[in-house]
Amino acid sequence: MDLWRMILSEHANIEELCREVLEATATGPNSRAELFADLEDELDRHITAKRNVLYPVLAQDGRTETYLHELDDEHRDIRRRLDALSARPDKNSRGWALDFKELVGVIRHAFSLEENGLLATAHGLISAREANELRRAYEREKIAFYEAERWHLPHAMMPSRYGMPTGMTFGILAGALAIGGALLAWNMAGSTPSRANRPLRPARRRPQPPFPLDSGVVDHSLSRRGMEGRASSGSRGMPGSGAGQARSAGTSRPTSGDTGATGSGAGSDERWFSSANPPQAPSGLSTPLQPGGTAPGSSPASTVGSVGTGGAPTEGRGTGAMKGEGH
Numbered sequence: 001m002d003l004w005r006m007i008l009s010e011h012a013n014i015e016e017l018c019r020e021v022l023e024a025t026a027t028g029p030n031s032r033a034e035l036f037a038d039l040e041d042e043l044d045r046h047i048t049a050k051r052n053v054l055y056p057v058l059a060q061d062g063r064t065e066t067y068l069h070e071l072d073d074e075h076r077d078i079r080r081r082l083d084a085l086s087a088r089p090d091k092n093s094r095g096w097a098l099d100f101k102e103l104v105g106v107i108r109h110a111f112s113l114e115e116n117g118l119l120a121t122a123h124g125l126i127s128a129r130e131a132n133e134l135r136r137a138y139e140r141e142k143i144a145f146y147e148a149e150r151w152h153l154p155h156a157m158m159p160s161r162y163g164m165p166t167g168m169t170f171g172i173l174a175g176a177l178a179i180g181g182a183l184l185a186w187n188m189a190g191s192t193p194s195r196a197n198r199p200l201r202p203a204r205r206r207p208q209p210p211f212p213l214d215s216g217v218v219d220h221s222l223s224r225r226g227m228e229g230r231a232s233s234g235s236r237g238m239p240g241s242g243a244g245q246a247r248s249a250g251t252s253r254p255t256s257g258d259t260g261a262t263g264s265g266a267g268s269d270e271r272w273f274s275s276a277n278p279p280q281a282p283s284g285l286s287t288p289l290q291p292g293g294t295a296p297g298s299s300p301a302s303t304v305g306s307v308g309t310g311g312a313p314t315e316g317r318g319t320g321a322m323k324g325e326g327h
Helices: 004-025 032-058 060-086 094-125 128-151 166-191 222-234 241-251 256-269
Strands: none
Touching: 004 032, 004 094, 004 128, 032 060, 032 094, 032 128, 060 094
């Protein structure tokens, strides 16, 4: 069937549907309201397909341009009457039927103008090859309308309108969207790892003091002032100083003057000791580093060593003499 016969066949089907609407019953599966809805859809598909496929080609010739302007006015009148009848609830009334008959008259007038004027002129302008291409485009347009109603999508989005199978095209698009979504999710998961996949990091260790301190106590023994005290106390025990010469020349037991000097000079450094500032034993107690005392539970030590001998016997040498003076 060529393009011209296809359009004439659709005209005949629409006129037959108009007759069925007038003869339809008020209720049932083929009621007047349902048949009128079918007529409205069929008119929309038929007029829109001709506007999108046939009319743009015929508008390029001046002999068919006048018919197109008249048909455009007729189609606007049909659309206005259809909307008015569709909005009325009294489709089974006599008044609605009379208005519908007027619509049928407008439809038949538009079809007559198209068949006897536009199509007759276009049949001599368009070659058989061009008419065959227009027929295929016209069929795709009609199929796109049916599929748009099925998929509930706009007519312009249907692939069949552009010569592509709708099912296969939608399947490919769905697969591409699924793959794209999976890749996007994978990239997001790789860029922002979850807590379960994050590598464990060692906890930061807070710096600890070299020795434990009591709560609320600050040790200032290593401050600059404490170091100066230690240096001053150590200088008193160095050879050549007054206190050091007195200890070397005198006996190993400290005199009362030395004790006072030591106590006054030590000050806050009395807890610090070294080789120049040995620890002091309790009064009257003999130790290897303080041999001048008295051993616990006995008499004073029988032999007294000099300072620096560790309390060893001096074999009859002077108790207060340095090691070098005995020879």
